[in-house]
Amino acid sequence: MPLPAHTAAIEQIYEQHHSWLYGWLKGKLHNACDAADVAHDTFLRVLAARNAAHIREPRDYLTTIARGLVIDRYRRSAIESAYLQALAARPQATIVSEEDRALIIETLVAVDKALTGLGTRTRQIFMLSQVDGLTYQQIAVQLRVSLTTVKKHMIRALTECALIMAQP
Template sequence: MPPSSHTAAIGRIYAQHHSWLYGWLKGKLNNACDAADVAHDTFVRILAARNAVQIREPRDYLATVARGLVIDRYRRNAIEAAYLESLAARPEPTAISEEDKALIIETLVTVDKALAALGPRTQRIFMLSQIDGLTYQQIAVQLKVSLTTVKKHMVRALTECALIMAER
């Protein structure tokens, strides 16, 4: 059975540009293993997109996808570092399995993505409520907005988080 045109296009792009992408990523990331991972993930992403036949400038396309993946990797690493730092700062040592730690970090990354899709005001209100523990009234006073505005933004943030978590 002959490969689909999408699969054939992926094969061509891979054969012609994988080593270039890997070298480009190695220069950006200064780590051969991370470069290999991101290069692999880039082709997985393109394979899933089912649009390889339409790619006219493969290197530009690969670089764009890879940049997004690198940003995601840095964001995930920053979230993981913040989580581990907060865990270490706890007065009592907390024993968490590696599996649970991975699930928690993945959940935090998912929530971060959901919040990133919201506006800065909604993010700020959500953080003041959920992280700083402020009441809606305290947030309204601090940000000099109405209580209704705070409630509206919290509904948006919580709805987005619930939708993202339901997709998992």
């Protein structure tokens, strides 16, 4: 679609639905600043999609995008909280700069995203290996699968993690 048509469609959708979206998000998030951020991010996604002229039900479309962004926000918050709890539970005082903390959390969010996209068996095998520290043989025995199956699932999991980590 030509850029001017896309821009005009975005302007129209924004003018007609931004305040509604903001109000809806404010009710969901109970925070005006977070609602404004998610509404802004929602329109950035619409802008990047370059399909605004083809949107027939703007509120449904905006709601779907915003709902996904809210879920991402909650997931990120849960990961950040778990990281900070793990850091606080360490026996020695660990000082992590704000920059390193942000990078670590971004990495954890990316790994979570990769794991969420895996099948149940692949995710289970990955977690047994990387979190519980089991060997591939121990995993195979515990899950009653072949060693080859464990290796296949680990290759898939590690490949997904590497692909997610390689994205800008």
